[in-house]
Amino acid sequence: MQHSNGTKSPTIDVQRTKILLLGQRRSGKTSIQQVLFNDVSPKQTFYLEPTTRIVKDTYDTVIPLEIWDCPGNVTLDTLGASLSDFSSIIFVIDIQDSYQQPVARMLDFFIAAYQESPDICLEVLVHKAEAFTDDYKIENFRHIQQRVIDELLDISQDYEQMPLNFHLTSVYDHSIHEAFSRVLHKLIDSLPYLEDLLNVFCANSQSSKAFLFDVKSRLYVATDASPVDTGTHNLCCDYVKTLNAFGPLYKSSSSSAARLLRDSRSSSPSSGPSFYPSAAVTLAPSTQGTTLTYHSITPQLALLALMHTAVFEEQRGLLEYNVVFFREGVQEISQVEKDARMGSLVV
Amino acid sequence: MKKKVLLMGASGSGKTSMRSLIFSNNPASLTSRLGATIDVEQNHVRFLGDLILNLWDCGGQDSFMDSYLSTQRSTIFQHVGVMIYVFEVESRDMPKDLTYYRDCLDALRKYSSDASVFLLVHKMDLVKGDKGTQLERKRRDLQAESGDVEVTVFGTSIYDESLYKAWSRIVHTIIPNAAVLTKHLTTFAEACSATEVILFERTTFLVIATSSPPAPPASSQRALANGAATPGSSSTVVTAPTSPVEDVHKLNATRYERTSELIKALKHSCSRVREEFYALEMELPEFTAVLDEMTKNTYVLIVVHDPTIETAALKINIRTARQKFEELQNDSISA
Ligand SMILES: Nc1nc2c(ncn2[C@@H]2O[C@H](COP(=O)(O)OP(=O)(O)OP(=O)(O)O)[C@@H](O)[C@H]2O)c(=O)[nH]1
Ligand SMILES: Nc1nc2c(ncn2[C@@H]2O[C@H](COP(=O)(O)OP(=O)(O)O)[C@@H](O)[C@H]2O)c(=O)[nH]1
Ligand SMILES: [Mg+2]
Known part of the structure; x- marks a missing residue:
């Protein structure tokens, strides 16, 4: 299988936030990258060929990313870049494999990186977790976590402050999306502003939970201050996937283009949203139930929000108004990000 | 029965x-x-x-x-x-x-x-x-x-969706008077300015009837790749009246079974958070659609390409048609 770029780099290149993907051979690095950013289905990862050289993939969301997928045997010397070039280093450990070697290699990289830039994000993905039962999964996860910390402190007590983050993941469920979302959040400078916008949106629209999703990868780039419930997160992920899949099914060769034309012309039609796509799924037959709304914010991003069906039905106008307000806020923040990155290229 | x-x-x-x-x-x-x-x-x-x-x-x-x-x-x-x-x-x-x-x-x-x-x-x-x-x-x-x-x-x-295609065709053959349903769906589609209206069974989401006759046996790449549709495969089961309408939209040939599969998957996601899927409305760049309860045992999907039609109007149309379809269903079975 070819490792094609998920998103082609734009003609004028911007300064990208770099993420380094490390791990033993067959630990699942390429699978993770392909499932998240290249629309590969989890089952298809079975047919991926071993990575023999470093593959750099770019992906554009709130911030432009560059993800380096490395072969299992890469070393500091063969990496061809300084660790300080990266904002985040992700090390993938196969939960079903023996840990000794990967943990030792991981610590070599992490220590080197930490010494060069103490602010770097160090992420451990304990991967292929779906194969185990919940209890056994957690037990193994704790065990690996403890082992890493013990070994680190054996090397030197100085590393007590090293900020390590552990995640339990699998490409076969949404755990990889949730974990990678959290990895991504630490890299977004404007995150607090996005979170503020989401908090304001929730308060004004009586929404109990809202996510700003990157539509193609189905990572959420920000959410409001209320805690993330995994079930709700998974439902949102599936919902975005459903909507992504629906479009092409009923695409008309004669009429769909005309719709788009109207969309770009219309500043604001009589009522209803002026931006595609927007959608709503109602859960439970009565107005006591919940509705999950979807609104396009930028070509890459969509706002997903949970609210009472009664609120959705009775205050539709207010909701649309709040979405417009939110959209303007996000677009402004995106523009600031963009300008900052273009500016830093010039110097 | x-x-x-x-x-x-x-x-x-x-x-x-x-x-x-x-x-x-x-x-x-x-x-x-x-x-x-x-x-x-x-x-x-x-x-x-x-x-x-x-x-x-x-x-x-x-x-x-x-x-x-x-x-x-x-x-x-x-x-x-x-x-x-x-x-x-x-x-x-x-x-x-x-x-x-x-x-x-x-x-x-x-x-x-x-x-x-x-x-x-x-x-x-x-x-x-x-x-x-x-x-x-x-x-x-x-x-x-x-x-x-x-x-x-x-x-x-x-x-993949091939299972839904096969089973939809199978149940279609045991529904008496499916042609009557098709006729009424076609009228309903016209009333909604819809490109297409599809009726699903509620629990299985198998396709019971559609407003327009299914597209001619697919020679589309995707259908072949799935081993689903091959020329000739449907010759014995086409039950909709085949009026030679010119197909200007050229919609995806696997859309019915793919829709069943997608909605079943979404229903499953909802049930995992102990919620029950109920209705869906979409305004996508390509089309507008509403999926809602039609009768006690069925769901309807209305697909519209005309950008001036709003989902609220479609929902009102469904509400109006409910009674009629409930009667029709009972008639078509006792007939
Ligand atoms: N690869 C693949 N495996 C399938 C498919 N359908 C079913 N299986 C697998 O086939 C195995 C047997 O399936 P069953 O449904 O129990 O078979 P059965 O026909 O009911 O068998 P009996 O009850 O003994 O007659 C299971 O492990 C399924 O996961 C398919 O479409 N593809
Ligand atoms: N069970 C399971 N297998 C996985 C998972 N992620 C990847 N794999 C499998 O692990 C194998 C190696 O994956 P690959 O991405 O090539 O590993 P890499 O060498 O680290 O890039 C493939 O057969 C994948 O299908 C996972 O979450 N669960
Ligand atoms: Mg059996």
């Missing part, structure tokens, strides 16, 4: 798996936990109004098969409306499968001479190489084995 449906085939061919996907909304990944079916498991599924589908999942181990063909012969094979026979595409012992199949066909001819017969070449996802050619070869072999009995062959897999 009850329709008896026999589900037969060798042990491990995937009968219980497909039943649990279609009728119980279980995901494909859980089917590996299913044990072999002991004797016959019966299920009653209420389809439209009074139409009850009585599904007999017949465990396929040799000892059970031998008993179906001897002591239980009349019990199993009488009053059958449809027999679905499942063959694993890469069967370990095809000659034995075929011997049992021929014996079942003989018994069926004796006890239920007007039953329709569907053959599923299953686990198509395991085929390496050209699925289309492989399926065509199997189709020819199976048709030859069936002698003068008319059979319809589908390639299926629980991992």
Whole structure:
């Protein structure tokens, strides 16, 4: 299988936030990258060929990313870049494999990186977790976590402050999306502003939970201050996937283009949203139930929000108004990000 | 009205798996936990109004098969409306499968001479190489084995929409007066300025009827790749009146079964957070659509390309049409 770029780099290149993907051979690095950013289905990862050289993939969301997928045997010397070039280093450990070697290699990289830039994000993905039962999964996860910390402190007590983050993941469920979302959040400078916008949106629209999703990868780039419930997160992920899949099914060769034309012309039609796509799924037959709304914010991003069906039905106008307000806020923040990155290229 | 449906085939061919996907909304990944079916498991599924589908999942181990063909012969094979026979595409012992199949066909001819017969070449996802050619070869072999009995062959897999296509076609044949439903859906579509209206059964999300006749047998790449549609495969089951309307939209040929699959997956996601899927409205760049309850047993999907039509209007139209369709359904079944 070819490792094609998920998103082609734009003609004028911007300064990208770099993420380094490390791990033993067959630990699942390429699978993770392909499932998240290249629309590969989890089952298809079975047919991926071993990575023999470093593959750099770019992906554009709130911030432009560059993800380096490395072969299992890469070393500091063969990496061809300084660790300080990266904002985040992700090390993938196969939960079903023996840990000794990967943990030792991981610590070599992490220590080197930490010494060069103490602010770097160090992420451990304990991967292929779906194969185990919940209890056994957690037990193994704790065990690996403890082992890493013990070994680190054996090397030197100085590393007590090293900020390590552990995640339990699998490409076969949404755990990889949730974990990678959290990895991504630490890299977004404007995150607090996005979170503020989401908090304001929730308060004004009586929404109990809202996510700003990157539509193609189905990572959420920000959410409001209320805690993330995994079930709700998974439902949102599936919902975005459903909507992504629906479009092409009923695409008309004669009429769909005309719709788009109207969309770009219309500043604001009589009522209803002026931006595609927007959608709503109602859960439970009565107005006591919940509705999950979807609104396009930028070509890459969509706002997903949970609210009472009664609120959705009775205050539709207010909701649309709040979405417009939110959209303007996000677009402004995106523009600031963009300008900052273009500016830093010039110097 | 009850329709008896026999589900037969060798042990491990995937009968219980497909039943649990279609009728119980279980995901494909859980089917590996299913044990072999002991004797016959019966299920009653209420389809439209009074139409009850009585599904007999017949465990396929040799000892059970031998008993179906001897002591239980009349019990199993009488009053059958449809027999679905499942063959694993890469069967370990095809000659034995075929011997049992021929014996079942003989018994069926004796006890239920007007039953329709569907053959599923299953686990198509395991085929390496050209699925289309492989399926065509199997189709020819199976048709030859069936002698003068008319059979319809589908390639299926629980991992894609092909299973929904096959089962939608199968249930379509047992719905009396499906053509009447189609006619009313067409009128309804016109009233909504819709490109297309599709009626689904509520629990299985199988397609019961559509407003426009299904697209001519697909030669689309995707359909072939799935081993689903091949020219000729649908010749015996097209029931919608075929008025030669010019197809200006050229919608995706696999849209019905893909929609069933997508909605079933979304329903499943909802149930995992203990929520119940109820309705969906979408304004996508390509089209506007509303999916909502039509009658007690059905859901309707209205697809509109005209950008001036709003979802609120479509929802009002559905509300208005409900009563009419509820009556119609009952009529079409008691007719
Ligand atoms: N690859 C693949 N495996 C399938 C498919 N359908 C079912 N299976 C697997 O086949 C195995 C046997 O499935 P069952 O549904 O129990 O088979 P059965 O026909 O009911 O068997 P008996 O009850 O003994 O007659 C399970 O492990 C399923 O996961 C398919 O489309 N593709
Ligand atoms: N069970 C399981 N297998 C996985 C998972 N992620 C990847 N794999 C499998 O692990 C194997 C190696 O994956 P690959 O991405 O090539 O590893 P890499 O060498 O680290 O890039 C493939 O067969 C994948 O299908 C997972 O979450 N669960
Ligand atoms: Mg069984």
